[in-house]
Amino acid sequence: MVRPLRIEYEGAWYHVMNRGLERKNIFLNNKHKKLFLDLLSEISERFQIDIHGYCLMNNHYHLLLKTRLSNLNLAMKHLNGVYTLRLNRDVKRDGPLFRGRYKSVLIDQENYLLNVSRYIHKNPSEAKIISDDQRFLWSSYQYYNLNKNKKPKWLITNEVLNYFDGDSKEYVRFVENGIDDKTREFYSSEKIKSILGNKSFIQEKSDKFFKGLANKEISNRDQITSAKYPSLNELLFKVTHKYKIDSDLILKNDARNCIFERSLLIHLFMLNPRYSLVEKGKFLGISGDGISKGNKRFLNRLKLNKEMSKDVELIRREVYG
Numbered sequence: 001m002v003r004p005l006r007i008e009y010e011g012a013w014y015h016v017m018n019r020g021l022e023r024k025n026i027f028l029n030n031k032h033k034k035l036f037l038d039l040l041s042e043i044s045e046r047f048q049i050d051i052h053g054y055c056l057m058n059n060h061y062h063l064l065l066k067t068r069l070s071n072l073n074l075a076m077k078h079l080n081g082v083y084t085l086r087l088n089r090d091v092k093r094d095g096p097l098f099r100g101r102y103k104s105v106l107i108d109q110e111n112y113l114l115n116v117s118r119y120i121h122k123n124p125s126e127a128k129i130i131s132d133d134q135r136f137l138w139s140s141y142q143y144y145n146l147n148k149n150k151k152p153k154w155l156i157t158n159e160v161l162n163y164f165d166g167d168s169k170e171y172v173r174f175v176e177n178g179i180d181d182k183t184r185e186f187y188s189s190e191k192i193k194s195i196l197g198n199k200s201f202i203q204e205k206s207d208k209f210f211k212g213l214a215n216k217e218i219s220n221r222d223q224i225t226s227a228k229y230p231s232l233n234e235l236l237f238k239v240t241h242k243y244k245i246d247s248d249l250i251l252k253n254d255a256r257n258c259i260f261e262r263s264l265l266i267h268l269f270m271l272n273p274r275y276s277l278v279e280k281g282k283f284l285g286i287s288g289d290g291i292s293k294g295n296k297r298f299l300n301r302l303k304l305n306k307e308m309s310k311d312v313e314l315i316r317r318e319v320y321g
Helices: 030-046 072-091 109-121 140-144 158-164 168-176 181-188 199-210 232-243 247-251 256-270 277-284 288-304 306-320
Strands: 013-019 049-056 060-067 103-107
Touching (some): 013 072, 013 109, 030 049, 030 072, 030 288, 049 109, 049 158, 060 072, 060 109, 109 158, 140 168, 232 247, 232 277, 232 306, 247 256, 256 277, 256 288, 256 306
Antiparallel strands (some): 013 060, 013 103, 049 060
């Protein structure tokens, strides 16, 4: 079965959601919800994903995201995959947890961002779980006003609040007015569309990403993105040329004389959605899991070295724009 096209570009806003297989619970207890939030923190740093909202229900979740790179698919594969592995390990189960790939809706920021934010934050009361959505523990809504001083570092609230001149109480009043008819109609559809916006926004994105592709079957491998990602060889050349080292040296698994350069290459690989973890690992002579662990160690090093972190950020921009 052919997978649907994903629209990915830098600075895109998305409403992302997924549901449990056969509508079964994906969060079996509060520990699992905390695990999921920890993974949101992880993807925000690892994949340069800005998280502006979330709501964790028992059998599904909602996320309001903005991508700094055109890499939503890569980030969501990590989030859903790692969460499934860790939950399965915890409860000693096996097999898929979600009903399939995540659903993403590209949002027209200027016209629909606030409506989507409200829709996400009204989920608990709409499901009659709680009457005061601000007091629902597993939603970002609490951090927009009631518990704003306890907001986690990875959660961004100011971009939405800027529409209300930073007045959190005004945002609460907006949310408590209830979901508008157009938004409710959009999400009530049997098959939710992939773009939520006005006519000009939908036309612009359709022309840019789907022109000439209507009604054609496009494989997941050939999904359209706004920019061409470099090949693994191109990334290798970028690093070796910049630091004037031999490519054979950096490709050695015991490359003690170029630990930073090899770690940087691994990090750049992780940001590239053109290839699977297995393909990236094979290129470097290590496992896919080795790629993930190597990137995690590198990110921890960057936290402790601000100068190195700045240098890596500049290189990321050179490579990915």
